[in-house]
Amino acid sequence: MTHRARKRFGQNFLHDPIVIRKIMDAIDPRPGDHLVEIGPGQAALTLPLLQRAGELDAIEIDRDLAPRVEAACAGHGALRLHNADALKFDFATLRTDARPLRLVGNLPYNISTPILFHLLDYREMVRDMHFMLQKEVVERMAAAPGGKTYGRLSVMLQAWCEVERLFDIGPGAFRPAPKVDSSIVRLRPRPAGSVDIRDPALFGEVVRHAFAQRRKTLRNTLKGLLDSGRIAACGIDPGARAETLSVDDFIRLANGAAPDSLPQ
Numbered sequence: 001m002t003h004r005a006r007k008r009f010g011q012n013f014l015h016d017p018i019v020i021r022k023i024m025d026a027i028d029p030r031p032g033d034h035l036v037e038i039g040p041g042q043a044a045l046t047l048p049l050l051q052r053a054g055e056l057d058a059i060e061i062d063r064d065l066a067p068r069v070e071a072a073c074a075g076h077g078a079l080r081l082h083n084a085d086a087l088k089f090d091f092a093t094l095r096t097d098a099r100p101l102r103l104v105g106n107l108p109y110n111i112s113t114p115i116l117f118h119l120l121d122y123r124e125m126v127r128d129m130h131f132m133l134q135k136e137v138v139e140r141m142a143a144a145p146g147g148k149t150y151g152r153l154s155v156m157l158q159a160w161c162e163v164e165r166l167f168d169i170g171p172g173a174f175r176p177a178p179k180v181d182s183s184i185v186r187l188r189p190r191p192a193g194s195v196d197i198r199d200p201a202l203f204g205e206v207v208r209h210a211f212a213q214r215r216k217t218l219r220n221t222l223k224g225l226l227d228s229g230r231i232a233a234c235g236i237d238p239g240a241r242a243e244t245l246s247v248d249d250f251i252r253l254a255n256g257a258a259p260d261s262l263p264q
Contacts, residue, residue, distance in 0.1 A: 014041070035101075086115055112131075120157070150243050165185050167183065202254050218236065233256060234249075234253050234256040
């Protein structure tokens with residue numbers, strides 16, 4: 001019996017063998033890797049991942065798909081299937097030894113940004129992440145300052161990870177075919193201690209406020225967090241707009257907003 005893709009789960013199932021092989025080559029799974037797949041769907045990536053690495057944790061929210069994934073992968077390696085919502089899943093529970101996690105997935109496009117922010121909480125235990133996402137989202141993730149696609153998502157991800165857009169995938173590689181193009185992106189968390197963000201929560205607040213009203217200047221968007229004097233003290237023009245700032249500029253702003261940065 002064919003499984004009907006469910007819109008509420010954002011399901012579009014990958015089926016193109018050429019695309020699957022290209023994704024496998026990009027991930028390059030090896031025996032001993034601790035792979036974690038988010039949303040295995042109909043096991044298009046799950047099976048080749050298992051065949052190359054020998055073991056895999058998979059997180060699937062759709063209870064009807066879970067037995068199909070298990071049946072497709074039977075005899076091909078150690079599959080540990082978790083019937084759960086990736087948005088609420090505690091990925092730290094998978095870290096049972098010293099091996100870092102390698103995250104993989106065709107993420108539901110309707111909730112891709114919340115999932116990415118959720119995964120940032122586990123960055124110190126992750127080696128890399130390879131995701132298939134809507135092309136427009138990947139463009140925002142990898143965007144440089146100064147363009148319309150550069151925003152909160154760009155800054156939050158690039159502050160903590162190296163973001164690399166790998167290649168695009170057309171709608172025909174999926175069933176049902178989505179109405180948008182897709183892209184594969186690689187994220188590599190930066191080494192612990194290499195990111196000088198003193199208060200991650202405050203950094204997130206500064207970035208969120210700065211981009212909340214893109215047409216306004218920092219002196220307006222950051223009211224309550226930083227006044228014009230403190231913005232200028234960070235070496236940044238209070239009359240600038242968020243989209244013109246680099247990731248390092250935002251880090252300086254967030255560190256300058258910390259209470260312990262006030263002059264004595």
